[in-house]
């Protein structure tokens with residue numbers, strides 16, 4: 001191991017949202033923070049060096065993207081996923097969620113329905129409802145072990161409704177940790193094609209794939225599916241750069257790419273800031289080894305939680321995620337009412353996790369635990385949860 005992901009970190013000095021917003025969100029400040037989806041892990045040295053070089057220049061004015069910026073992203077996608085995309089099909093945007101919101105407006109009418117697969121990252125439902133569109137949900141189904149799959153009969157049923165015009169896919173899926181397999185993607189993509197439904201693929205987690213699993217971009221499945229898919233991605237999750245606020249959108253259709261770019265132009269948010277400009281290129285060009293080591297660390301943290309729960313807190317159910325660094329813990333069996341679980345986690349366990357109910361009705365009784373941190377934090381959090389669960393009786 002070249003990198004130490006177990007270094008003790010104190011982000012209170014870092015204005016980290018995970019710490020600074022804890023009181024606002026959970027009502028107290030003494031919790032082990034396992035929520036906001038960023039990492040309590042330092043960025044790769046090559047990224048820090050690239051940003052330090054910028055600081056040395058001592059000028060932070062407007063910047064212009066060199067060709068090498070989009071090329072580095074396209075090369076990364078080709079190398080990691082075997083998917084060739086032309087650099088000129090990429091567009092910069094200030095974030096995946098902003099892109100989603102813009103695209104909901106751009107691709108649909110207010111009378112349209114938009115399909116999502118719950119439980120899912122809360123901004124999916126918000127970007128639909130807050131933009132005055134109607135939400136329609138294909139609930140993911142969970143087997144007795146807690147492994148989620150797609151109810152394709154329901155999926156097709158929902159897609160076949162006339163007013164459904166857009167499907168927002170989350171791959172890998174936050175929070176259930178699935179990395180959708182080729183046959184699942186093919187089926188989803190072909191059904192969307194059949195019912196003339198566009199696909200917005202949020203693939204922000206695509207680089208964080210655990211050993212034994214493989215990410216397949218939706219757009220790579222076939223030319224027909226690529227043509228109906230707009231893909232959103234970014235190195236911000238994988239390289240812990242979310243605060244730099246930049247991302248990519250891939251548009252197979254030139255006229256839509258222009259329309260999207262024009263919207264960003266009208267809002268004057270077309271530029272990178274000087275730091276995302278150099279950090280993203282450094283991540284894609286120089287930090288693959290770092291990412292591989294990070295994945296091994298995250299996989300170890302996840303295995304640790306799974307083993308701990310199986311051995312010591314069987315009242316909780318979880319499955320090891322195939323991707324992301326988020327664990328989806330089912331607290332429905334701990335013996336307290338579902339609507340009191342989050343309160344219990346805050347006031348008894350003293351661990352800050354995302355309330356499962358915010359990911360959809362079928363997320364109630366769950367909590368999302370972020371394990372992208374040094375192992376000691378994972379140990380602290382899970383031991384506190386164990387103690388609190390044992391104290392219930």
Ligand SMILES: Cc1ncc(COP(=O)(O)O)c(C=O)c1O
Pocket residue numbers: 037094095096097098121170174202204234236242246247
């Ligand atoms: C599925 C998914 N999409 C988007 C985002 C946020 O993306 P951005 O910060 O680029 O808006 C997150 C953050 O957790 C996420 O989990």
